[in-house]
Amino acid sequence: MDLPKGFYGITLETDSIGTCKKLLNFGVQMIQYRAKNLSSKQMLNECFQIRSLTKQANVLMIVNDRVDIALIVGADGVHVGQDDIPPSSLRKIVPNNFIIGLSTHSIEQVLSPEVDFVDYIGVGAIFETSTKDTVVIGTELAKQMVDLSKKPAYLIGGIKLSNIDSIKGIGAYGFTSISDVLYNDYEHFLEMIKKWNS
Ligand SMILES: Cc1ncc(COP(=O)(O)OP(=O)(O)O)c(N)n1
Numbered sequence: 752m753d754l755p756k757g758f759y760g761i762t763l764e765t766d767s768i769g770t771c772k773k774l775l776n777f778g779v780q781m782i783q784y785r786a787k788n789l790s791s792k793q794m795l796n797e798c799f800q801i802r803s804l805t806k807q808a809n810v811l812m813i814v815n816d817r818v819d820i821a822l823i824v825g826a827d828g829v830h831v832g833q834d835d836i837p838p839s840s841l842r843k844i845v846p847n848n849f850i851i852g853l854s855t856h857s858i859e860q861v862l863s864p865e866v867d868f869v870d871y872i873g874v875g876a877i878f879e880t881s882t883k884d885t886v887v888i889g890t891e892l893a894k895q896m897v898d899l900s901k902k903p904a905y906l907i908g909g910i911k912l913s914n915i916d917s918i919k920g921i922g923a924y925g926f927t928s929i930s931d932v933l934y935n936d937y938e939h940f941l942e943m944i945k946k947w948n949s
Pocket residue numbers: 759783785787815816830831832833852853854855872873874875883905907927
């Protein structure tokens with residue numbers, strides 16, 4: 752399955768199953784499981800449930816950080832950060848067509864040879880966010896990164912209905928938003944998608 756253009760969903764750790772179901776009801780085509788404070792056993796248990804739900808809906812499932820869990824549950828891919836196992840090493844153990852995503856926060860990271868081993872990059876944090884303690888790069892640097900990237904780029908970090916107009920000009924392949932999508936309703940999500948596509 753091709754990577755979906757536009758929105759890429761990410762679950763909320765406090766209710767991974769509920770937020771996965773919410774994203775599926777919204778019609779999202781790719782969902783990342785992201786939990787930073789659960790035990791491996793808890794994560795595995797939730798990932799089995801999310802694999803079953805996403806499989807039924809024919810939706811791509813990506814696991815954040817943990818390639819071992821992604822492989823055990825039969826997920827479609829893994830998303831790694833700059834301090835996780837590098838994509839070139841991951842490629843040695845994952846099946847053909849396994850999706851690998853990599854977070855980037857600078858031009859240097861976008862131009863790194865590691866990007867040759869991934870299917871997409873995350874570019875952020877575009878705006879301030881309370882979801883994660885991370886560096887804010889702003890829209891100008893994000894545009895330069897997207898322009899230089901050889902791979903599809905998803906924007907991330909503090910993206911809301913109220914600021915989505917200001918990121919459309921970046922020309923990214925897609926975007927993700929955790930809190931603004933998951934703390935609001937379907938109408939809010941639809942408005943966001945409408946603005947992104949306008
Ligand atoms: C699409 C996407 N982009 C970036 C991230 C951030 O990943 P990472 O740097 O590994 O940070 P954590 O999410 O693990 O806190 C992402 N998850 N998804």
